[in-house]
Amino acid sequence: MTDATGKVAAPTLRSIGMAGRYRGLIILGLAALVGIAAGIVVTAMSWATQHLHMLLFGISDGGRLSAQTSLATTWLALVPAAGGVLMALSVVLSRRFRTRPPVDPIEANALHGGRMSTRESLLVAGQTMISSGFGASVGLEAGYTQLAASIGSRLATLSGLRRNEIRTLVGCGAAGAIAAAFGAPLTGAFYGFELIIGVYSIALLGPIMVAALAASLTAAALGAAQTTIHLGVIPQLGAWDAIPFVLLGLLGGGAAIAVMRLVVLVERGFAWTRIPSAVRPVIGGLLVGGIALLTPQALSSGHGALDLQMASDTALLTMVSLFALKLLASAISIGSGFRGGLFFASLFLGALLGRAVALTIAAAGLPFSLDPNLAMLVGMASMAVGVVGGPMTMTFLVLEVTGDLAISAAVLAASIAASVLVRETFGFSFSTWRLHLRGESIRSAHDVGRLxxxxxxxxxxxxxxxxxxxxxxxxxxxxxxxxxxxxxxxxxxxxxxxxxxxxxxxxxxxxxxxxxxxxxxxxxxxxxxxxxxxxxxxxxxxxxxxxxxxxxxxxxxxxxxxxxxxxxxxxxxxxxxxxxxxxxxxxxxxxx
CATH class of the missing domain: 3.10.580.10 (CBS-domain)
Known part of the structure; x- marks a missing residue:
């Protein structure tokens, strides 16, 4: 078959007659391919970033950058600034080859029928690895989902799929990326439903779950470092125990709004100084390096720091100080122009918030108490819901990475409380808030672009x-x-x-x-x-x-x-x- 120019056209589902009752099976096969690709993307990006940490900061193989108690030498505080130089160069070069900001999966599905640029996504993934690899306080999840979703979009477009099917495969890519990063297929699936596609339906369940499972199994087989949380003994919870966790969820939602506002204030502060945008990552790297001299736990995404805090009995004042420093480092990193997201940073900040609340209640001698480890998990879910969105996504994340079903009621109650608070008082997740600042009015990935x-x-x-x-x-x-x-x-x-x-x-x-x-x-x-x-x-x-x-x-x-x-x-x-x-x-x- 040839196209209008006389060239041989790529076979599509329409051109080869793959429709009707067989179309669903073909979509499932494509979803599995997208999931496998997502698992490979997560493995490759995490491996490259980990080796950057080993090379630049001298950490051991298998160690975590944010798990260090101090930098090996004060000169290492300049590494984030060096990453800022590379970010500045990438920004200058990218301006010569593109004229618009990269389209992320949420924007693509909401406005563009799921169509994404692979070249733009490769750029985002590369910048994310530079940012996190050189110690900026951002996570890799934004890069994972961007590149994996663009692969889904590209494969769907080449296959001649319909608009809704392209959007579905974009959701499959993002779902697979999150599932592979955390070893949590249900979390990845609901990330795709709630955040990337904007709706749950029976028709979407098959492709999304297939992609999430394929990605998680692929990443595990390739040896990707997937996040797990090890808990001690969690006390049995009663119905009345949910009330303090609802209040903690509201506190987490408020903290999430504060984080998003702070990022914007940092961006406006840089704009007010009239410092060229290409220079801002360098200055941001210097500031983050200065924070790292106080605590390396503020560097990168914070996986190691979360494990460290789960296993230690940190004092209340130290916990509050770490929360403030991590919050400031994340806001400076994103506000100065480093590429990345607040997915894991919000989990870490929420965990610190939850334990700080539990320690405060214990110190105040109140008639009730919160288990510190359980409070960390509830705070982690509630603050992440506020920043990322998706109460079911975060609930399943906590359940899958802990393997403890007994805490589900507390986590779900707090997640819903945080979600309602942020939706009614602020109205945006971090991703849609960034789009709002650019002049877009979308609040989810629901397909408003069709109209x-x-x-x-x-x-x-x-x-x-x-x-x-x-x-x-x-x-x-x-x-x-x-x-x-x-x-x-x-x-x-x-x-x-x-x-x-x-x-x-x-x-x-x-x-x-x-x-x-x-x-x-x-x-x-x-x-x-x-x-x-x-x-x-x-x-x-x-x-x-x-x-x-x-x-x-x-x-x-x-x-x-x-x-x-x-x-x-x-x-x-x-x-x-x-x-x-x-x-x-x-x-x-x-x-x-």
């Missing part, structure tokens, strides 16, 4: 019947007999829109005076102040129809240029809008 793409340009009819202003009614009748059309667009001598003439009005006009032949259509013009432009959305067009009380409006080239390019009827607009809504419903329910 946004429904513009006046895509719906208008280009064949426009026109007449010159000043034409007599008699001449108009001769040109447009009754029944030939309903409406005619009137133009001035320069070809600009001046109004619409209803043919019925021209024939309803009584002409009985001696100068009847001289009566002009100008007296019949309607909707002179109401037009549409091609770039308007369906919602904006519907508002114009409501304001004008017209059944059809002219489409002009722009607000400043009233050259007529088409016509749009209200009936066609409403029909197309209903069709797109029905397609979205079919995507949610898995109908064909």
């Amino acid at each position: 946004r793409n429904l513009t006046v340009r895509s719906m208008m009819r280009p064949d426009v019947k026109t007449v010159r202003a000043g034409t007599t009614i008699e001449a108009f009748r001769e040109a447009y007999p009754l029944g030939s059309t309903e409406r005619v667009v009137a133009l001035d001598q320069a070809g600009r829109y001046v109004g619409i003439v209803l043919v019925a009005d021209a024939y309803a006009r009584r002409v009985g005076s001696p100068d009847a032949a001289e009566l002009q259509i100008d007296s019949l013009l309607k909707f002179t102040d109401f037009v549409l432009v091609p770039g308007q959305s369906a919602e904006q067009a519907a508002t114009r129809f409501e304001q004008s009380h017209s059944e059809e409006l002219a489409v002009v080239q722009s607000a400043d240029n009233h050259a007529v390019v088409g016509l749009l009827t209200e009936a066609h607009l409403l029909r197309r809008y209903a069709e797109e809504l029905d397609k979205s419903r079919q995507d949610l329910t898995g109908e064909t």
